[in-house]
Amino acid sequence: MRLKDKVALVTGGSRGIGAEIVKTFSKEGATVYLNYNNNESKARSISEIYNNVKLIKADVSQREQVSKMIEYIKEDIGFLDILVNNAGIMLNMPILEYDEAKVRKMFDVNLFGTIYTTIESAKIMREGSSIINIASNAGIGTSFMNTTYYSLTKAAVINFTKRVALELANRKIRCNAIAPGWIETDLTIGARSREETEQLKKFLVENTTIGRWGSVEDVAKVALFLATEDSGYVNGQVIVVDGGRKDYLTHSI
Ligand code: NAD
Numbered sequence: 001m002r003l004k005d006k007v008a009l010v011t012g013g014s015r016g017i018g019a020e021i022v023k024t025f026s027k028e029g030a031t032v033y034l035n036y037n038n039n040e041s042k043a044r045s046i047s048e049i050y051n052n053v054k055l056i057k058a059d060v061s062q063r064e065q066v067s068k069m070i071e072y073i074k075e076d077i078g079f080l081d082i083l084v085n086n087a088g089i090m091l092n093m094p095i096l097e098y099d100e101a102k103v104r105k106m107f108d109v110n111l112f113g114t115i116y117t118t119i120e121s122a123k124i125m126r127e128g129s130s131i132i133n134i135a136s137n138a139g140i141g142t143s144f145m146n147t148t149y150y151s152l153t154k155a156a157v158i159n160f161t162k163r164v165a166l167e168l169a170n171r172k173i174r175c176n177a178i179a180p181g182w183i184e185t186d187l188t189i190g191a192r193s194r195e196e197t198e199q200l201k202k203f204l205v206e207n208t209t210i211g212r213w214g215s216v217e218d219v220a221k222v223a224l225f226l227a228t229e230d231s232g233y234v235n236g237q238v239i240v241v242d243g244g245r246k247d248y249l250t251h252s253i
Contacts, residue, residue, distance in 0.1 A: 001029035002228050007080050009073065011035040011060050011117055012087030014043040016185035017134060020216035021084055021223045026050035028224065033073055035060070035087065060087045060113030061105075063120075070120040082227045083121045085114040085157075086134040092146040092191050103149045110153035111160070118164060122173065131168075131175040132226045133161045134219070137240055140179055142248045144200070154179075158238055165236030174235045176226050181242025183214040209244030218243075 008025050012018040013034035023046065025032045031052040036043040037059050047053040054076070058069040073080060088110045091102040114133055121131070138147050139154030157177065164175040182188055182204055189197060204213040222241050225231050242248075 002224065002230075003028040003030035003082075006030045006082060006227070007033075007073075007077055008082035008084065008227065009033045009035060009056075009069075009080055009117075009121060010084040010086055011113065012037070013084075014039040014046070016187060017180065017183060017216050017219045018084070018086040019046060020220040021086065022046055022053060023050055024220040024224050025082070025227065026053050030082070030227075031077065033069075035069065037087070060085075060117055061108035063112075063116045066113075066116040066120050070117075070124060074124050079124050079126050080121050081126055081129050082132070083117065083125070083129070084132045084134065084223060084227075085117055087113050088134065088153075088187070090147065090150045090187050090191050093149065094146055095148050098149070106150055106153050107156075110150075111156045114157050114160060118160075118175075122168060122171075125171070125173055127172040128229075129173045130227050130231070131161075131164060131173065132223055133157050133175070133177040134223075135161070135177040135179045135238065137179045137181045137242045137245065137248070140238065140240070142181070142242065142245055144182075161238065162236045169235065174226075174231075176231070176234060176236065177238045178219060178222050178226070179238050179240045179242070180219050181208070181214055181240070181245060183216060183219060185216065204243070207246045208242070209246055209249070212243060214241065214243060 008030045013022040014036040043055050058065040135157045136154040138151035139158045143151045161177040
């Protein structure tokens, strides 16, 4: 039980990567606050099976709601040890088909949601806490077509990660990011046609050193590492979990 007596908050935890992180942390003995925005029934189906999973509704892009969520955790249990800023959306468009409302919505959830949840959570974090931001390999340049504006939100999350690591170090709070590649979830399936998705999967098998696309488990295992003292000397880093994309490796410095 690597997370016994630890208290975690996972945003966007009702499905996909977030849900897998909630399950992994629960299996390791943590009390996990599962934040969801709309999908109460999916969230409930997790809390009914996994131990010490508590549901908490909030739209992370609304500061008021985030503030109330942290107030609730403070009153309920008193503190936090682990925060996973996982909630995110991806709205694809070519650069020249810029859609102001969609781009702002992505920044609101992906960047401002991460900022609000981090600064509110920090108020109740104990020494030794770990903040884990789910960024994307898009944020370091490995974009697919039409994900440029999404990639900008994640680039900002990566920079925020490093600055938080720097400024919260005096409170012994670490902050790292995970940059997943293409993981099969509602987010990636929902953003493209079936044909585009099949082409992408073929590309990934051929252009990934590991020879497959990623799973939610691949990301949750790294989140667990960053949540524990096994990563106690890792701070301000971005761990890329993309199976080693050949096209990116060959162009990296
Ligand atoms: P997903 O769509 O299955 O999960 C996203 C979760 O965030 C959902 O539960 C959704 O309800 C929640 N959410 C969205 N807006 C919210 C809001 N305003 N407030 C609270 N919750 C909100 O997708 P996923 O693939 O599991 O994505 C999880 C994270 O991983 C996202 O930040 C995403 O950008 C990132 N990511 C995913 C991939 C991938 O290939 N799937 C790759 C890189 C990064």
